[in-house]
Amino acid sequence: MKPARARILDAADQLMRTIGLARATTKEIAREAGCSEAALYKYFANKEDLFLHVLEERLPRLGPLLAELTEDLTGHSVEENLVAIVRQAARFYESSFSIGASLFAEPTLLRRHAEGVHALGSGPHKPIDAVSAYLRVEREAGRIAPDTDTEAAAALLMGACMQRAFLHAFPDSEPVRPLDDFAPALARTVLRGIRPEDTPAGSAPSQGSTP
Amino acid sequence: MKPARARILDAADQLMRTIGLARATTKEIAREAGCSEAALYKYFANKEDLFLHVLEERLPRLGPLLAELTEDLTGHSVEENLVAIVRQAARFYESSFSIGASLFAEPTLLRRHAEGVHALGSGPHKPIDAVSAYLRVEREAGRIAPDTDTEAAAALLMGACMQRAFLHAFPDSEPVRPLDDFAPALARTVLRGIRPEDTPAGSAPSQGSTP
């Protein structure tokens, strides 16, 4: 049997995902962990402290994602890399969205969590930054357009992944597009754009009111 | 002075945005609305009922956004339309994100809200659907590429707007890119793509392992 502390963290994590942060009471957590309520206070100062440790120790890290980006860049095409990035990101957001979102119900907890995350030099903008950094490398290498707004491209890709996680977690919602279909579609759209084929690559599609 | 019912809804809406759903107690709502706690129960069956009415009557509608899309399509360029869409969507998500997110702390409330929204024929996928529908019109008109994946393009644009709202609501986060900069950057990137200029428009950038 796992040590009690780990069981408590697992239980709290599990309950936050199922019955929600608001209904994850000390009684329920203790029941799920198979211990007494008093035991919670042997390992954590109070309930908020417990939740902060769940967030720190149980929320998926985006380190692996970032690692997958920075290595073997040139081994594959840009499109292949983008597909891999989108797949990873979509999974990451899918596994962390509902817990992350529920923090907005308790701004105090959210703030404390944000401080902790900030102190570790991390933050919710990190995935976008990482993708943007990857794209800058590709731009230097001449594998994407030299005037590419890498931040915008990264925001588009990561945003779509996060929104997909949101739609997935929303009840009674239509099933989301399968990842095997979603990831290539995003990569392809960002890479090629939606401009009609006969438009010259260098010209701006809209010129405003120039005569 | 406003009628009591409206003041109560305003107070609850306000508190959900500031101190959060979890701390928006009947006592606080009554205080903010300038009435007794008992008065809440003259207008709403219980606290959950009150919150559901806040969501229904105080959350911004996306009707205006949808309306702005469907009229005067051809009066402007595709890029101009996309910029307008992104601006509207970003504002919409910014004003509804924190309340919407906090519902994930109370899955029962979220489910009830989802049922209500579903019964009205709406849902969180509606903005994406609306943008996708707009893009299909442009595709029929030949103003964007005939093989455009309109759903993917819409998911990219709306996702980036929602993620921006998330980053904006997250504490201690770096300031988000101003809308006047953000909206044109997204529109331009989706329209043009990030492919290098010398790549022929018709050819697929990656061909996999074809010899």
Place this chain on the structure above:
DNA sequence: TGTACATCAGTGAACGCGCGTTCACTGATGTAC
């Protein structure tokens, strides 16, 4: 090996507080004659 004590993980039961909700009530406004 046996005995006395120390350490440690964990508990049952109680605590007080804040919550959502209800109840009998009040004072102001409208209405009939």
Place this chain on the structure above:
DNA sequence: TGTACATCAGTGAACGCGCGTTCACTGATGTAC
């Protein structure tokens, strides 16, 4: 106009319940001699 009654918006005070937290305790395991 005055009087008696009805309606209505809203309240003060209390209610019981569930919550997070604490306290004195227990039984198992380790340790010294």
